[in-house]
Amino acid sequence: MTVATRPGGRRAHARTDATGAASTALRRMLESPRRPARVLAAFPSGIYLEVRTELEPHVVALVTESATRLPNSMVVTGTMPQVAVGDEAHVGDGSIEVGRLSLRARRWWNPAPVLGPVDPVRLAAALPAMTELCDRSARRPGLEGNGAADLLSEGCAQASLVRGVMAAEQLVGLGPGLTPSGDDMLAGLLVALRHLGAAAGVPRAVWLAGWLAAAVTFDARGRTTPISATLLHCAARGEASGEVLAVLRGLAGRQALDPALHRLLRLGHTSGADLAWGLRIGLAAVVSLGGGAG
Template identity: 75%
Template sequence: MTVGTRPRARRGTARTAVRTHVSGAASTALRPLLGAPRRPARVLAAFPAGLYLEVRTELEPQVVAVVTGEATRLPNAVVLNGDMPRAEVGDDAAVGDGSIEVGGLSLRAGRWWNPTPRLGPVDPARLAEALAAMSETCASSPRRPGLDRSQTVAELAEGCAAGSLVRMIDAAEGLVGLGPGLTPSGDDILSGTLVSLRHLGLAAGAERAVQLAGWLAAAVTFDARTRTTPISATLLHCAARGEASAEVLAVLRGIAGRQALEPALNRLLRIGHTSGADLAWGLLIGLSAVLDLAEVTS
């Protein structure tokens, strides 16, 4: 998925004479940004079901997704209780002091949702069953990853499974920003791998997997804004903290036996052109590594 960013005259401003005040369900990952002093922002991408706002900071990119209930609930999203405001790429916005202002809309968090799963302990035998089921569903799905048959992805999987920090980081460095679109395939795979290693590693008591997640997080987020798109850099930072979309969280809960796995996995696979399949591939890489590393430490 691509979006044009050709300079043009600004149509909107951060403040308008009349504003519509609405509420939404905000990710707790956005608490620091929404609670900070008001900062200028701009519309980075605009679609019928969502807007991406880039907040202007001196540090790593901070992108906020404003979406409807039909859109993917990203870990950096506020889900509107109402219609999407009319806005175009390049329009001014503002984020902070408890609200988001864009396209004549003033949006505040009416409630919060947590993008970090709470899985609890999981028997490795349960994870092995989930790995077999996921592998079968992904292999038979017509939705293919954007980097299908990539040697670099295979090297990432091998490095994670072996618990090799050097091999894992070498492969990850080659994947950051790899592929077209707002969220390149390489980044989606890394995001899935990060949350899978961290949360399933904790659930299975595979300490080495959790350690690898920490090192991988540091490697893929270092200076991410120069290596990938602002939206994808923000999502990598979310994944590094263990935060994921609602669709990914559902698959993690399915893997842990907290809900049905197959329907959740099929919903994830349908996201975007390749994003859902890329995320599922990353989850598989992490899950397989957790099982291998849990056997080593048991």
């Protein structure tokens, strides 16, 4: 702990210096000049800061080790500072200052690791397994039965930009909460198309991911919540939480799928199920576009 003092030796305030493990998605923001920010939301396991900048991600998450490691987060060891929504903060010049805490990145982690080559036959076999696990789960997507979700699935399987973009436009910001269900589904889809498409050698899936990403991130700040807009920008670059990345590894045969999918489905009220639904649509599209639907 460092103690700041005024001239004359009078105590001004104490600031706690700490370090954390930061997503590489935050590197540009942290290395940029110091900017003002404000506390957007505060929970025991995480604090969300909205930075006054045009850079993405413009929302930075500070999370505990037990919380979901979001792609725009720094994982902090120890107790979160006591702050309230609207409190001032600062981000940049190598640190994050919020409350009496001054954080610096001690190490970095990659929210978009390369999956590596995957046999399309393996992905085709993983699709019914994932479908069965999702259908059996008591955790249901927030937009189950929504027509736009069905249109999105059909459009992606056919690499139809018209259908895909039309459905995506309807889903952005749809649903309640800090991360609406429509956004979570789209985030899962974008990550699946990009990573699985690249791993299985299906360029049309990666091409589709690029176009859909452009559609859902255009003016995202004006169409959904600040936190969700940031996560859509992250997903557009293939960046995802640890739980989502674990499911991708499970689909690729790098680890067991069942426990990874169960961990994802337990996230939030419907967020995990919404993300899983998006991953499932993306997986089905990669299999279809790669010629493995039959």
